[in-house]
Amino acid sequence: MKDFFHKLCAALTLLPALCPSSADAREDILNVAAASNLTYVMPELVKAFEEQFSHIRIRLSLASTGSLYMQIKQGAPHDLFLAADEKRPRLLFQEGLTEEEPFAYASGRLVLWSPVKTDFSKGIKSLTSVEFKKIALANPKHAPYGEAAKAILDKEGLWDRLKSKFIFGENISQTAQFVQSGSAQAGFIAESMLKSEAMKKGSIYRIPHDRDNRIIQRGVILKGKKKFTKGARLFRDFLFSGKAREILTEFGYGVN
Numbered sequence: 517m518k519d520f521f522h523k524l525c526a527a528l529t530l531l532p533a534l535c536p537s538s539a540d541a542r543e544d545i546l547n548v549a550a551a552s553n554l555t556y557v558m559p560e561l562v563k564a565f566e567e568q569f570s571h572i573r574i575r576l577s578l579a580s581t582g583s584l585y586m587q588i589k590q591g592a593p594h595d596l597f598l599a600a601d602e603k604r605p606r607l608l609f610q611e612g613l614t615e616e617e618p619f620a621y622a623s624g625r626l627v628l629w630s631p632v633k634t635d636f637s638k639g640i641k642s643l644t645s646v647e648f649k650k651i652a653l654a655n656p657k658h659a660p661y662g663e664a665a666k667a668i669l670d671k672e673g674l675w676d677r678l679k680s681k682f683i684f685g686e687n688i689s690q691t692a693q694f695v696q697s698g699s700a701q702a703g704f705i706a707e708s709m710l711k712s713e714a715m716k717k718g719s720i721y722r723i724p725h726d727r728d729n730r731i732i733q734r735g736v737i738l739k740g741k742k743k744f745t746k747g748a749r750l751f752r753d754f755l756f757s758g759k760a761r762e763i764l765t766e767f768g769y770g771v772n
Contacts, residue, residue: 553706582658601660636721652703658694707768
């Protein structure tokens with residue numbers, strides 16, 4: 517009887533090692549690669565999603581769309597890619613790296629922001645003033661919001677004229693940091709970033725939103741294990757739910 521009791525205790529001691537914890541058992545990890553303009557809205561979307569699907573936990577990677585695209589091409593284990601443009605998701609689809617065609621989940625908006633009281637009464641042309649010694653924008657080569665800023669400046673005939681003033685962020689988050697730190701007196705950022713406490717002060721010029729400067733943001737489900745593909749589809753479908761659309765709208769995104 518004594519031996520039996522000892523063996524039983526030993527078996528019970530081993531149980532935690534042999535069996536996963538209830539938390540581990542109920543959670544699947546979904547790796548989501550998201551463009552930097554989503555820095556402030558993604559935590560709200562993730563929270564709402566995980567409340568609805570408690571067995572899935574989101575692991576989030578934030579970087580410029582171009583950087584994430586290269587990571588995916590090099591085999592990074594992302595399950596879902598939420599880009600800041602249409603181009604990269606379509607390229608991944610054409611390259612056979614996705615489960616299905618890309619989907620448009622939102623449209624972003626570009627704003628001009630200064631951390632101090634600034635006269636933007638002339639719109640973009642205000643940047644020709646001597647008070648703007650440096651102007652921050654995301655690198656147009658791999659950041660869609662930087663590409664959009666360049667297109668607007670080109671349209672106004674200001675790109676070449678202001679070129680010596682530009683400092684380029686690797687992504688839209690770093691661009692905002694340049695302005696916050698005083699390295700630039702103004703910068704082109706995503707409207708969604710104005711939700712940051714540090715960016716609620718200062719002056720804003722909302723660039724007129726028309727067909728030429730709409731930033732259509734697409735996502736795509738990446739090829740991988742079926743379990744993660746199912747989770748990625750759940751998150752994709754969630755992005756079109758009333759709750760997710762409400763959150764995206766609150767952060768300045770278009771959802772139509």
